[in-house]
Amino acid sequence: MQLTGGEIIMECLLREGVDVMFGYPGGAILPTYDAMTKYLDRLHHVLVRHEQGASHMADGYARATGKVGVCIATSGPGATNLITGLATAMMDSSPIVAITGQVPVAAIGSDAFQETDVTGATLPVTKHNYLVMDVEELAYTIKEAFYIARSGRPGPVLIDVPKDIQNAKTEFIYPEAEIHLPGYRPQSSATEDEIQAALELIHTAERPVILAGHGVTISGASRELQELAERCNIPIAQTLLGKGNVPENHPLVIGWMGMHGDACVNHAIQEADLLIALGMRFDDRVTGNIKTYSPNSKKIHVDIDPSELNKNVPSDVPIAGDLKTVLRQWLSQLEQRSHAAWINRIRDWQEDADERDILKHDISDPLLTPQVINDLWKYTDGNALTVSDVGQHQMLEAQYYPHQRPSMMLTSGGLGTMGYGLPAAIGAKFGQPDEEVWAIVGDGGFQMTLVELATARQENININIAVINNNFLGMVRQWQELFYDKRYNATPMFTPDFCKLAEAYGIPSMRVTKREQVQESVEFARSIDGPVLIEYMVEKEEMVYPMVAAGADLHDMKRRPKPGEK
Amino acid sequence: MATDTHMQTKSGKITIVALVENKPGVLNRVVSLFRRRAFNVDSLTVGRTHKPHVSRMTIVVDSERMSPFKIKANLEKLVNVIDVQVLNRAPHVSRDLVLIKVRTDGAERSNGVTTVCEHYPAKIIDMGPEFAIIEMSGTEEFVEQFIDELREFDIVELVRTGVVAMGRGTRIQDTEYQPIINGNNVHKNVV
Numbered sequence: 001m002q003l004t005g006g007e008i009i010m011e012c013l014l015r016e017g018v019d020v021m022f023g024y025p026g027g028a029i030l031p032t033y034d035a036m037t038k039y040l041d042r043l044h045h046v047l048v049r050h051e052q053g054a055s056h057m058a059d060g061y062a063r064a065t066g067k068v069g070v071c072i073a074t075s076g077p078g079a080t081n082l083i084t085g086l087a088t089a090m091m092d093s094s095p096i097v098a099i100t101g102q103v104p105v106a107a108i109g110s111d112a113f114q115e116t117d118v119t120g121a122t123l124p125v126t127k128h129n130y131l132v133m134d135v136e137e138l139a140y141t142i143k144e145a146f147y148i149a150r151s152g153r154p155g156p157v158l159i160d161v162p163k164d165i166q167n168a169k170t171e172f173i174y175p176e177a178e179i180h181l182p183g184y185r186p187q188s189s190a191t192e193d194e195i196q197a198a199l200e201l202i203h204t205a206e207r208p209v210i211l212a213g214h215g216v217t218i219s220g221a222s223r224e225l226q227e228l229a230e231r232c233n234i235p236i237a238q239t240l241l242g243k244g245n246v247p248e249n250h251p252l253v254i255g256w257m258g259m260h261g262d263a264c265v266n267h268a269i270q271e272a273d274l275l276i277a278l279g280m281r282f283d284d285r286v287t288g289n290i291k292t293y294s295p296n297s298k299k300i301h302v303d304i305d306p307s308e309l310n311k312n313v314p315s316d317v318p319i320a321g322d323l324k325t326v327l328r329q330w331l332s333q334l335e336q337r338s339h340a341a342w343i344n345r346i347r348d349w350q351e352d353a354d355e356r357d358i359l360k361h362d363i364s365d366p367l368l369t370p371q372v373i374n375d376l377w378k379y380t381d382g383n384a385l386t387v388s389d390v391g392q393h394q395m396l397e398a399q400y401y402p403h404q405r406p407s408m409m410l411t412s413g414g415l416g417t418m419g420y421g422l423p424a425a426i427g428a429k430f431g432q433p434d435e436e437v438w439a440i441v442g443d444g445g446f447q448m449t450l451v452e453l454a455t456a457r458q459e460n461i462n463i464n465i466a467v468i469n470n471n472f473l474g475m476v477r478q479w480q481e482l483f484y485d486k487r488y489n490a491t492p493m494f495t496p497d498f499c500k501l502a503e504a505y506g507i508p509s510m511r512v513t514k515r516e517q518v519q520e521s522v523e524f525a526r527s528i529d530g531p532v533l534i535e536y537m538v539e540k541e542e543m544v545y546p547m548v549a550a551g552a553d554l555h556d557m558k559r560r561p562k563p564g565e566k
Numbered sequence: 567m568a569t570d571t572h573m574q575t576k577s578g579k580i581t582i583v584a585l586v587e588n589k590p591g592v593l594n595r596v597v598s599l600f601r602r603r604a605f606n607v608d609s610l611t612v613g614r615t616h617k618p619h620v621s622r623m624t625i626v627v628d629s630e631r632m633s634p635f636k637i638k639a640n641l642e643k644l645v646n647v648i649d650v651q652v653l654n655r656a657p658h659v660s661r662d663l664v665l666i667k668v669r670t671d672g673a674e675r676s677n678g679v680t681t682v683c684e685h686y687p688a689k690i691i692d693m694g695p696e697f698a699i700i701e702m703s704g705t706e707e708f709v710e711q712f713i714d715e716l717r718e719f720d721i722v723e724l725v726r727t728g729v730v731a732m733g734r735g736t737r738i739q740d741t742e743y744q745p746i747i748n749g750n751n752v753h754k755n756v757v
Binding site for chain 2: 181
């Protein structure tokens, strides 16, 4: 069958199981948009309002489903607008295929209208990218791109397709053969020596801690992780992106780690004699000062990406492999152990933290973000798929909204991309239409991508948007308070009347100023079939505790005073 | 006659050899990786091999500042990089080639240059009344020694290829890789 390049793109997307694409048309991608018209009954296209939104939506879709998210943009500015979303996906190992139009082959390199060297510009923020110069190579390239995006350590892959390649016709033969790439062989299992070395450390440890990261989610290894922890009675500390891998109310889950993580977790890591790091990468926000990080522990580090091993923290047993496979290898020979005394010690630290919890302080006015998040958790039965933006509300969401399933808390962890929340929530809802999706965003990040309210309205996508409004760039303000003598430069923020703004977009809304209204706001949001916005007016100068200052020792945490303490 | 007492890479330096797909942009990917990971490279050479679809890179880095295994792990992440080996521990030969243009006007100068060249496996490949071009190859250290001896004459231009290296004996770095497009093996030379 003779098909155009644009039609081939659509045929290949269908064969990859794609059902939705997030994109924005333009000159150099028009042949593909024209070809799309014949496929719209099977491939839904979501028109975004800015290409950054398209890449975040593809990312949100991918994280919510584990499938590859697809975004499409035109050449030049369309493609460069995708970059923030690609970098976000790259940092958090989220599989995306981005398809961009390019100027015709003959015009490449001539500074043609809307020409940018897109493969050059996206090289550092993609797992791989392609410039397709021959329509004969298009189908194979797309298949390869999907394979690379989803396999190994997932990541974004970009395919740049010149306009004349989209128009060119060729016989469409879908490459049925499996992809075989000479230089791309993701590791899968551990060697017998590696297994024995790991088991030896696990069986003899007295104060072990499991550090469970995003890799557990990606590998689908939650059950194996839980089995490992239960059989050896090992406490689990989760990373921000690892939250919910094992239900957070599980007795062995002691909390999450790092800069704003639980104090008991950070103490446990510092006192541990064995860290079992699974699918995590010892980010600086997780370790604090690397020189004093968990000084007396042996480290077992399992990651599918060999370049992560010994990158930040040297490990005694580094294992490159797929986590689910490696954990199964361990489990087949794993003996039972008990660490009651160790776990009791961690419990003591936990009780101290409970006393300091701001929810224990009797504050009824003004409204506090932890109160909002806690009540959202309560009235959504702790079962919502939350997508947070970046900042104080993000850290407080992680602290006050425990999740019971993997892939139920999406956030930009590695890159810290403000503006991620709303578009990623839209993408997540397309991927998980049966989940109750809440975008929890701050007034700063929300203003970066709120143009996607129009997308939410046009698609009538059923998401709930909780805007936590403190008229400040709260986290930056917190740093200014702590480290810059309260010189609040460029952090106080004018914000529009978000409810009126929502109204302008035809989106129902509600403003909450008192804690009693939070329950009502959840009920209101649930009563609306379509996008809804709730604006929570909260205390302007809140602090997120505990806090490990950037570069400080992990055990050196700034704590919230207990009630009655100064 | 001066002899090259070292077979392989200068001590303190590490040689990495990478087989890569001979495709447009692959060199860019490697260089971009080094830049963004702040890997400091002493020299990087790239050229075709006996297989039209495979190119070979020799990369020399300073071992004090850089873990070769970190570089290897990152290079291997690039989809177009087929095979990476760190040669520093294995016996290997390494060669750097230099072309030097020196001033040769006047008998004293001209004779001096010729004398130095006679002490080395050097060739005068272009001789004119005013300038000569000398070619010499050897390990990086040997080439540097040769250059130092010529410094007392007037070096006006100098170019080095950078180090290329190969494992000795039965150590063979090769790939069975054949490019596949649409299910067919193709040999397309795209340099």
